[in-house]
Amino acid sequence: MKCLGKRRGQAAAFLPLCWLFLKILQPGHSHLYNNRYAGDKVIRFIPKTEEEAYALKKISYQLKVDLWQPSSISYVSEGTVTDVHIPQNGSRALLAFLQEANIQYKVLIEDLQKTLEKGGSLHTQRNRRSLSGYNYEVYHSLEEIQNWMHHLNKTHSGLIHMFSIGRSYEGRSLFILKLGRRSRLKRAVWIDCGIHAREWIGPAFCQWFVKEALLTYKSDPAMRKMLNHLYFYIMPVFNVDGYHFSWTNDRFWRKTRSRNSRFRCRGVDANRNWKVKWCDEGASMHPCDDTYCGPFPESEPEVKAVANFLRKHRKHIRAYLSFHAYAQMLLYPYSYKYATIPNFSCVESAAYKAVNALQSVYGVRYRYGPASTTLYVSSGSSMDWAYKNGIPYAFAFELRDTGYFGFLLPEMLIKPTCTETMLAVKNITMHLLKKCP
Numbered sequence: 001m002k003c004l005g006k007r008r009g010q011a012a013a014f015l016p017l018c019w020l021f022l023k024i025l026q027p028g029h030s031h032l033y034n035n036r037y038a039g040d041k042v043i044r045f046i047p048k049t050e051e052e053a054y055a056l057k058k059i060s061y062q063l064k065v066d067l068w069q070p071s072s073i074s075y076v077s078e079g080t081v082t083d084v085h086i087p088q089n090g091s092r093a094l095l096a097f098l099q100e101a102n103i104q105y106k107v108l109i110e111d112l113q114k115t116l117e118k119g120g121s122l123h124t125q126r127n128r129r130s131l132s133g134y135n136y137e138v139y140h141s142l143e144e145i146q147n148w149m150h151h152l153n154k155t156h157s158g159l160i161h162m163f164s165i166g167r168s169y170e171g172r173s174l175f176i177l178k179l180g181r182r183s184r185l186k187r188a189v190w191i192d193c194g195i196h197a198r199e200w201i202g203p204a205f206c207q208w209f210v211k212e213a214l215l216t217y218k219s220d221p222a223m224r225k226m227l228n229h230l231y232f233y234i235m236p237v238f239n240v241d242g243y244h245f246s247w248t249n250d251r252f253w254r255k256t257r258s259r260n261s262r263f264r265c266r267g268v269d270a271n272r273n274w275k276v277k278w279c280d281e282g283a284s285m286h287p288c289d290d291t292y293c294g295p296f297p298e299s300e301p302e303v304k305a306v307a308n309f310l311r312k313h314r315k316h317i318r319a320y321l322s323f324h325a326y327a328q329m330l331l332y333p334y335s336y337k338y339a340t341i342p343n344f345s346c347v348e349s350a351a352y353k354a355v356n357a358l359q360s361v362y363g364v365r366y367r368y369g370p371a372s373t374t375l376y377v378s379s380g381s382s383m384d385w386a387y388k389n390g391i392p393y394a395f396a397f398e399l400r401d402t403g404y405f406g407f408l409l410p411e412m413l414i415k416p417t418c419t420e421t422m423l424a425v426k427n428i429t430m431h432l433l434k435k436c437p
């Protein structure tokens, strides 16, 4: 169990400070991501009328903003909280426009590069190399996460079994951890994190979940019950290529990395690529859009691999949980239409209890409800697909925060975010073990 320890020695605690100090002393020290976000801003506006919304959509399109929320410019209408990341060279034009049109706005992040470098998502090697002191309170690169998975597979063979369900577009293995006491004919819960590359808190939560399960299996009766009666299939990084790219090139990359034959833009939104009302409302047919649905359903090898796995095991899988950021919401089907699911009362009560459990830790409130009415209508999502394919409990979490840091949630908030989320997930899982269809 040594590798699950979270306390660092005093000497280890000094290492990051020393590193930072050395970095500062170095003449002309390099910036993360080649300083490409210097002077970029994140601006929030909430259009008061449809006219304002129209004008804002137009300028956002013209200036090619990177939309943080909602996921598509088509969702912007009266009252929509809209966060845009605008490059330095466009921010003057956008601010001038907003002032001239007398549209209220708020600058959420003044200098994205500075926030990025300050927020702790430094690409240091703070306790990342050694697995015996694996640090769950920092963000990890894909390589580190995969090494960690291999390590747990070796050291916790009684409760963990690791396997691959296929390969990504760029040829990376799609690894899954099967967690639970070995037994035949057990029901299962599927958990995936990191469908969208830039939402780094997702993979951090998946790792946290595994750590907590292993650490508390012996001491916590609820956890013991869960691991004895269920298997958890955990995919810490769904979109491996995109996640890797968000570490090496573009921190705010969302999609996969597949190439398109006709356009230079790469990637498909892996949460619009599923065969459930595919490429309808809330998805884009244009390869350069962040919500591009792909050339056909399951065009992305990552989506196809997970869909195949779920199809094969759907009789045993009772719940599908997918982790995203940011909005602080717990969503259930449908996403693609305004309609009530057949087992609404069971799902709704599970969600209600889960958000209350979550709130009990630090008072953080999550909104909950059908994705279509709570967030927005989107077609081709994994949650709807799982539900439509016979998994009775399908949820999507939108983790912290509500936009103060957005995708740059600082590492110091990993622990509180994961601690409260853990309670919600345990709550949902315990709910499954009771009799509700």
Ligand SMILES: [Zn+2]
Pocket (backbone or CB within 6 Å): 195, 196, 199, 323, 324, 325
């Ligand atoms: Zn997402």
